[in-house]
C-alpha cells in the first residue's frame with residue numbers, strides 16, 4: 001500500500017501539498033515503506049473489504065466491497081468513488097442484466113454515498129492514470145446500493161476549488177471531506193497519540209481530567225462566564241487548568257498531563273480561538289532544565305518523520321536579549337535579515353512606523369566609503385558611527401533603521417518593522433521564512449512583572465501569578481519588584497509562541513505576598529490554593545504547549561482554524577450552528593438573569609431573533 005495515509009500511520013507521514021494532485025500523485029508513489037509500524041486495520045467491524053485508496057495491481061482478481069462518496073462520473077461509463085483514503089475508478093456495467101446497477105450509479109448525484117461490490121481488474125493498456133495511486137486498476141462493478149443521496153452542494157468537494165472560509169465553516173461537515181482537512185486532523189491525532197505514548201508509557205505521566213466548570217480567578221486572560229441556578233452566582237470556564245495541576249502536585253500525582261480544553265474571552269486575533277487545546281504538563285521536584293529537556297524529547301518523539309528531524313537541545317535566549325536584538329519575545333530565528341531593501345521600501349516602512357506606532361524611524365544607507373547616507377548623519381559623531389558599525393558588524397551597502405525612545409517601545413517597533421521588511425522582501429521573491437524549516441527557541445529569564453497596560457503605575461504578572469521569582473532576585477521583591485526576573489520560559493517556533501510555563505511558587509507566604517501586596521489581588525479568591533501550599537506542597541513546575549498552533553505550523557496550514565474540526569470564526573461565531581445564540585426570557589429565569597438590551601438595540605434584538613452571520 002503506497003499512499004499518504006499509510007505514511008501517516010507509519011509515522012512516516014506525508015504531503016504538505018495543498019493540492020489534491022500532490023496528495024494523490026507522485027509524492028505518495030515514491031515512498032519507501034517501513035515495516036516497523038503497524039498500519040491500522042481500516043476495514044475491521046464493517047462490511048467493506050478495502051478502502052478506496054488502498055487497492056493496487058497486487059489485488060487483481062479480488063472480489064471487493066467498497067463504501068464511499070461519488071466524486072465524479074464520466075459518460076455514464078466510469079465513476080470515481082472516494083473515501084478518506086483515496087480515489088478508485090469504477091466501471092459501470094453496460095449489459096442489460098445489470099440495468100438496475102447502472103441506473104443507481106448513473107442517477108445518484110455527486111457526493112451521494114454508495115456501497116459497491118465487484119472485481120479488481122487492470123485498466124486497459126494506455127488508460128492507466130499515473131497521478132492516482134490506484135491508477136493501474138479499476139473495479140468491474142457487479143452490485144451497487146445507494147445508501148443516501150446528496151442534495152445540490154454549496155461547493156464542490158475538491159481541494160483545488162476555491163471557497164470562502166465563511167462558507168467552509170457554515171458547511172464544515174462537507175469541508176471536512178476534503179483531503180487537506182482529513183490530512184490535518186489525522187496528523188493531529190497521530191501526534192497527540194505519540195505524545196501520550198511518550199508521556200505515559202515512557203515517562204510515567206498520568207492523564208488526568210480537570211473541571212471546566214470553575215470559578216473566576218485573578219490575573220491572566222478574560223474568562224467566559226456560565227450562569228448557575230443560584231442567584232448571582234456564576235461559574236467561569238478555566239483559561240487553563242493551572243490551579244488544578246498545581247493542586248494535583250500537592251496531591252502527590254507528581255507527573256500530570258492532559259490534552260486540555262482552555263477558554264479565553266479575548267476577542268479575535270488571527271492565531272487565537274476562544275476555545276483551544278493545550279498539552280498541559282506539571283511535574284514535581286523539577287527545575288527549568290528538566291522541563292525543557294522533557295519538551296524537547298516530547299517534540300522529537302512525536303514529530304512527523306517526513307519533516308526534518310527536530311534537533312535538540314533547542315537554543316535559548318534571555319528575554320532581554322530577544323527584545324534588544326529581535327524586538328520581540330518571540331523571535332523568528334529562521335532569518336537574520338538585513339539587505340535588499342529599496343528606497344521605496346524604506347519609505348513604506350517609515351510610513352508603517354508613523355501610521356501604526358506613531359514613531360519616527362530613520363534609515364541609514366552605509367556606503368562603500370563607510371559614509372553614512374542618512375538624515376541623522378549630521379547629528380552623529382564619527383566615533384559613534386564607527387562604534388555602531390563595529391557593534392552591528394555592518395558591511396557596506398547595509399541599511400540600518402534607527403529609532404529612539406523608551407527601550408521596550410523602540411525595540412518592539414523595530415521588531416515589527418523587521419517582520420514588515422520580511423513581508424516586503426518575500427513579496428519580491430526572496431525566501432526568508434522557509435515553511436519547511438522549523439526553528440525552535442527557548443526564551444528565558446522573563447521579568448516577573450510588567451507595568452499594567454491601562455495603569456503603568458501598577459504591576460501585573462508577565463506569565464501568571466503562580467510563577468516563581470528567579471532565585472538570585474528574591475531580595476528585589478521587597479525593594480524593586482519591577483526588576484525581578486522569573487523562572488518563566490516560553491517555547492517559540494518560527495516566530496510563534498507555541499508554549500509557555502514556569503517553576504511555581506510552592507511557599508504559601510511568598511505566594512500571598514505576591515498576590516496581595518504586589519499584584520493587589522483579592523487573596524480570598526485563591527484561599528484554596530494558598531491553603532494547599534501550606535500542607536507540604538512539593539516544589540513543582542510545568543508548561544503548556546498550544547496544540548492548535550503547533551499543528552498549524554507542522555502542517556503548514558494557513559490558519560489554526562484549518563487544524564480544528566469545528567472552529568469558531570475569526571469573530572468567535574460558530575457559523576454552522578449559529579452559536580452564540582439567544583435564549584428566550586423564560587429559559588433565563590431559573591438563572592435569575594434578564595438581558596438588559598442597550599438603549600438603541602431593538603434592531604440588534606430582532607437581528608438575534610432572526611440571526612444572520614456578520615461574516616457570511
Ligand code: ASP
Pocket residue numbers: 239240241242281500501502542543544
Ligand atoms: N497555564 C499556563 C498557560 O496556560 C501554562 C503554565 O504555566 O504551565 O499559559
